[in-house]
Each structure stands twice: as C-alpha cells, then as structure tokens.
Amino acid sequence: MVLGCVIHGRGDLRVEELPEPEPAPGQALLAIRYGGICGSDLHYHRHGGVGDFLLQEPMVLGHEVVGTVVAYGEGATATATATGPEVGTPVAVHPATPCEVCPECADGRANVCRDTRYLGSAARFPHVQGGFASRIAVPAAQLRALPDGLDPRRAALAEPLSVALHAVRRAGPVQGRHVLVTGAGPIGCLTIAAARAAGAATITATDLLPRALEFAAAAGASACVRADDPDDPNWPSDEVDVAIEASGVAAGLDTCLRRVRRGGVVVQLGMLPPGQSPFAGNVLVSREIELRGALRFHAEFDDALRLLAAEPSFDALISGVRPMGEAAEAFALAADRSRSCKVLLDFA
Numbered sequence: 001m002v003l004g005c006v007i008h009g010r011g012d013l014r015v016e017e018l019p020e021p022e023p024a025p026g027q028a029l030l031a032i033r034y035g036g037i038c039g040s041d042l043h044y045h046r047h048g049g050v051g052d053f054l055l056q057e058p059m060v061l062g063h064e065v066v067g068t069v070v071a072y073g074e075g076a077t078a079t080a081t082a083t084g085p086e087v088g089t090p091v092a093v094h095p096a097t098p099c100e101v102c103p104e105c106a107d108g109r110a111n112v113c114r115d116t117r118y119l120g121s122a123a124r125f126p127h128v129q130g131g132f133a134s135r136i137a138v139p140a141a142q143l144r145a146l147p148d149g150l151d152p153r154r155a156a157l158a159e160p161l162s163v164a165l166h167a168v169r170r171a172g173p174v175q176g177r178h179v180l181v182t183g184a185g186p187i188g189c190l191t192i193a194a195a196r197a198a199g200a201a202t203i204t205a206t207d208l209l210p211r212a213l214e215f216a217a218a219a220g221a222s223a224c225v226r227a228d229d230p231d232d233p234n235w236p237s238d239e240v241d242v243a244i245e246a247s248g249v250a251a252g253l254d255t256c257l258r259r260v261r262r263g264g265v266v267v268q269l270g271m272l273p274p275g276q277s278p279f280a281g282n283v284l285v286s287r288e289i290e291l292r293g294a295l296r297f298h299a300e301f302d303d304a305l306r307l308l309a310a311e312p313s314f315d316a317l318i319s320g321v322r323p324m325g326e327a328a329e330a331f332a333l334a335a336d337r338s339r340s341c342k343v344l345l346d347f348a
Contacts, residue, residue, distance in 0.1 A: 004060045004133030005327045005345070010048035015327050018060070021137040023073030028084050028140040030091065032347045034156040034321075035132050036064030037334040039185070039248075039271075041120065045331055051274045053122045062132030063095035063119035064159040066152045067347075072140060084140035091143045092158045093131060094301045095119040111166065111296040118296075134324070134347050144302060147309035154308050154315055156344050157190065161304040161314075162297035164190035167269040168198050170294040171242045175199030180240040182206045182227065182255050183247025183270055184216035186342045189317055191246050191269065196220035197307055204236050206255065207247075215341040218316040227255065239264070244294075246270045250277045262287045269294045317341045323348075 001017040008014060023029040041061045043050040069089050085091055098105050098113035105113050119138070120130025131138075146155050164187060168174060179200045181191050184207035195203050196219075205216035206227040213224035223234040241264055243256035248270030256266045257280045266289055284291060297304075308314055319340040322330035324347050334343035 002134045003324060005062065005324065006058050007044045007055065007061050008058045009055060011045065013045050013061075013328060013331060015325055018133055021135055023071060023137045025074040026139055026141075027073040027137045028069055028143055029071040029073075029135060029137050030067040030093070030143075031070050031135055032065050032067040032131060032133060033090075033152050034066050035062045035345045035347065036156045036160065037331060037343045037345065038062075038064055038160065039187070042331065042335050044122070046335070049122060051271065055122050055127070056125050057127055059120065059122060059127045060129040060131070060133055061120045062130035062345075063121070064156055065119075065131035065136075066090065066092045066146070066155045066158070067136075069143065070135065073137070084143050085145040090146045090152050090155075092146060092155050092301075092305060093119070093138055094142045094144060095131070095159060096296065096298075097139055097142065098298075109298070111298045132324070132327075132345060132347075144305060147305055150305065150309040153318065153321065153344065154312075155305065157308060157314055157317065157342065158301060158304045160187055160342070161190045161194065161308065162300040163187060163269070163294075164194040165300040165303055165307075166297035167191055167244055167246075167267050167294040168194045169300070170292050171244060171265050171267045174242055176201045177241035178202040178204070178236065178238070180204045180206070180236070180243040180256060180259055181216075181221070182243070182245050182252035183249075184209075184212040184221075184224075185246065185337060186317065187269065188246035189215050189219040189341060191244055192216055192219040192221050193311075193314065195244070197311075202236075204234070204240065206252075209338055211338050212341075215317060215319070218313070220313075227251070241265075243267070244269055248272055250279060253277070253279050257283045257289060257291075260287075260289055263289070265290045265292065267292050267294050318344060320344070321346050
C-alpha cells in the first residue's frame with residue numbers, strides 16, 4: 001500500500017492508503033518527492049469541483065509533481081535514449097496526455113486538445129487520478145529528466161511556470177515593453193518571472209494583499225500596486241503595451257482593458273467564475289484591443305525546466321513545504337494568500 005491525498009467531496013480531504021500501483025505497458029512507476037498545491041486543487045477542496053467539473057468519485061489530487069523513476073512497464077524501456085529516463089533518474093511529470101488525433105492536436109495546439117487526460121482532473125469520468133501519492137504510474141512519455149543541478153524542490157514549479165510561459169507567448173513579443181500583470185498569486189508571480197525572462201522592460205503587478213505584492217517584487221516586478229487604491233503612486237503614468245489578467249476576477253480584466261494602450265493585447269489567464277462575466281466590451285471595440293485566452297501549455301514544459309535550472313531566484317516563491325501527513329494544514333496555508341505563495345507537499 002502507498003499513501004495518497006484523496007478528495008472525497010467539498011472540505012473532505014483525506015490522507016489514506018491506496019493500492020500499490022503497477023505500471024501498465026508503456027508506463028513508468030515513480031516515487032513522488034514533491035507536489036505543488038495548485039489553485040484547482042484548492043477549488044476541489046473548497047467547492048467540490050472546478051467550474052463545471054464536479055467530483056463524482058474520490059480522486060487523488062495533484063498535477064505539479066516531481067519524483068524518481070522506480071520501474072517501467074512493458075514497452076517502456078529504462079534507458080536514457082529510449083522511451084524513458086533510466087531508473088533512479090529524478091524527473092518532472094508533464095501532466096497532460098493529449099489525444100494526438102483531434103484537429104487541435106493536428107494543428108500543434110495540444111494544450112486545447114478536446115479529449116486530453118490531465119492528472120488530478122474531474123473533467124471526465126472516471127476521473128483522472130492525480131499525483132499526490134507516494135508512488136504513481138504514468139505514461140513514460142510524460143517524464144522529463146531534470147536538468148543537471150536542478151533541485152527537485154524548485155523543479156516542482158515546472159508545471160505552473162509552463163502555464164505562465166504560455167500566457168506570455170500568447171501575448172506576443174514583450175521584449176522592451178511594459179507589461180501589466182493583475183493578480184500576484186503563484187501564477188501571477190510566475191507570469192512576472194516569465195515576462196522578465198522574455199525581456200520585458202517594465203513589469204507592473206497589482207493585487208489586494210501586501211504579502212502577495214512582496215512575492216511579486218521577488219519575482220521581478222518593477223512596480224507593485226494596491227489594486228483597490230486608485231491613488232497608489234505606483235500605478236503606471238502611461239498606458240501599458242501588454243496586460244495579462246492572472247487574478248481570475250472580472251475587476252482584473254476591467255483593469256487590463258482600461259490600462260492597455262490602443263491596439264494593445266490583453267491575455268486572460270486567470271479562470272473566471274462559471275457563467276457570464278461582465279467586461280468593458282465597448283473599450284475593447286473603441287480601442288481595438290486584442291483579447292486572447294491562455295489555457296495550460298504544451299512544449300513550454302521543457303523550457304520551464306531549463307529556466308528553473310538557470311534561475312535560483314525562483315526559490316523565493318516557495319513559501320512553505322509540509323509533509324504529506326500534514327496535507328490539511330498545507331492546504332490551509334496555500335489558501336491563505338496573506339501568508340503564502342506556492343506551498344509544496346513533501347512525500348519523502
């Protein structure tokens with residue numbers, strides 16, 4: 001038996017024994033070391049679902065995981081030049097398994113695959129069990145060996161950093177430009193870091209919480225603004241070139257639309273509440289602003305690992321590491337943005 005973090009319903013998170021997984025043909029068996037608590041994990045815990053995806057059965061949470069290769073199933077060889085890295089190799093797990101046959105996959109946009117499987121997701125039934133367990137079995141093709149020198153703890157940021165890299169790429173070229181990021185949660189802070197890595201000249205971050213803005217500054221923000229204070233002197237005096245909405249609230253989108261220059265680009269990265277969301281459509285039209293969505297990522301995962309290996313500064317965004325047995329406390333800390341940025345579970 002192995003231990004895992006299983007969500008049974010709203011507010012019902014349990015650390016319980018699970019059957020020891022056996023790698024099927026083409027799969028690898030991993031010993032998980034770290035797992036990052038994501039906003040979607042918090043939604044399952046708080047609300048019993050994410051948007052329209054509601055829990056219909058107990059589900060192991062987690063999709064931001066790193067570990068070590070233990071064994072392979074049939075057809076997934078354990079050599080560095082074949083399907084998977086050698087046994088004993090530290091790896092990160094790309095959480096998506098796209099169908100590879102839909103029109104989106106054929107067009108090179110597997111991140112919006114209409115039939116993808118994603119670790120720890122209730123989007124389909126039976127649910128796709130996640131990675132918050134001491135051992136898991138996943139397709140060998142989802143493994144990425146960690147670059148030399150990359151600590152597994154920092155590598156646990158690879159999945160959310162990939163989301164941020166994809167959002168910045170959806171914005172188009174940002175080198176030498178002024179980028180506004182609304183929302184300085186973990187994804188917002190990683191978006192700041194991604195924009196900085198892409199060459200943005202100025203990055204303004206907004207949030208309601210002073211602690212979140214401290215993390216934004218650590219991530220590389222040039223200026224940090226209280227979103228609820230129109231007189232904050234750190235608001236940009238000029239319009240910005242690009243705005244990325246990472247808070248997931250309509251007020252953040254409104255700020256982006258009103259602060260970006262005419263003909264500028266706004267990227268909606270934060271997941272807005274289900275149903276209709278009001279937004280300044282007339283501003284979108286009269287200023288000919290381009291509004292683009294950003295969902296997950298694809299090839300950016302490998303880029304994220306390389307960037308994490310090169311930038312020790314990402315460690316400042318890891319605000320807490322808790323043993324798996326303290327999952328309830330870890331989730332409470334992750335949900336308290338006045339105290340935390342990215343919180344990890346330690347499965348050692």
